[in-house]
Amino acid sequence: MATEIQTIAVIGAGQDGREIACAALRARYRTVLEDVSDSRQDQAVRWIASVDAEASSRLVLSRTVEDAVREADLIIEAVAEEMEIKIEMFTIFDKFAKPNAIFASTSRLVSIADLAAMTFCPERCIGLRFVSFAGHVDALELVRIPQTSEDTIATCREVFRRMGKDVTIVHESELTESR
């Protein structure tokens, strides 16, 4: 059973964020891209336009995390690798997101279990790891924790397949040696 996703919010318009936003737009999802910096948002828009001008014309920009997540069914956190900032993001998601929204993180250093512990919905928390990142992401791993629900996994698997990604599921506990 997968939940239907219509709007995806991407938090952070750096390299990861703009890649994900671009793929989401091209898969015809309503996509909101948040960043605190005008210049990074501009760069992201220009980069997406260079890949697919039509897709970039549908991008919605947001300057606050609160606004970006309000209508999103899937929230993807792609901010700088800094524990407290990521934790703060998950706290904001928990407060402002829709009741059934899924919270995903591209974190490599901060554990998904720690981020999920900040929320009242660890079953809707999941990690994303890009396997190939040389200019184009074509495969990714969904990183689950023990609490991640089957529905969350099925939903994310469907979303990223629609974006044209090769999806595999891994347990966070199996990744500890690479951290």
Add this chain to the structure above:
Amino acid sequence: MSQQSVKQMPSRIVIRQGDLTEMETDAIVNAANNDLILGAGVAGAIRRKGGEAIQQECDAIGSIPIGFAAITGGGNLKARYVIHAASMGLGSLTTAESLRGSTAHALRLAAERGLKTIAFPAVGTGIAGFPMKECAEIMLHEAAEHLRNGSSLETIYFVLFDEEATEIFERIWKRMQP
């Protein structure tokens, strides 16, 4: 100079990604040790671009206490001055207290000379091992306080080496806005 309203603050603190040693501000700040020996990281880049004159001026000053700052000429740099913020000793790490003190002192030295612009790196986050987020909180707080109390400085730049650090400074600064 009259006290600055909090409203004017955002535009007077500018965060950007780039090369500190290329800044054309009145002064750039060196992430220094208290013996004022320009070795690795930001200090090494300043020495390479600014020339040996900066190190010679530092040698003439000698050691300063940790948590303080010293000012020298800018050598071949575009900046007229280098302000050396000593948040660490040779072989000792940056602490919150030493970062706060050396940042505040660097700002005071700039204001005493009537400088209008200054550019800081993320002091202490290289070999001194200080966390980026805490660095951003402390340095941005000191910069905002300095402006609030009135200063010749019109713009305080934070020039960060990479996108991650820039984003951390920007997110912390946004959170500090009223």
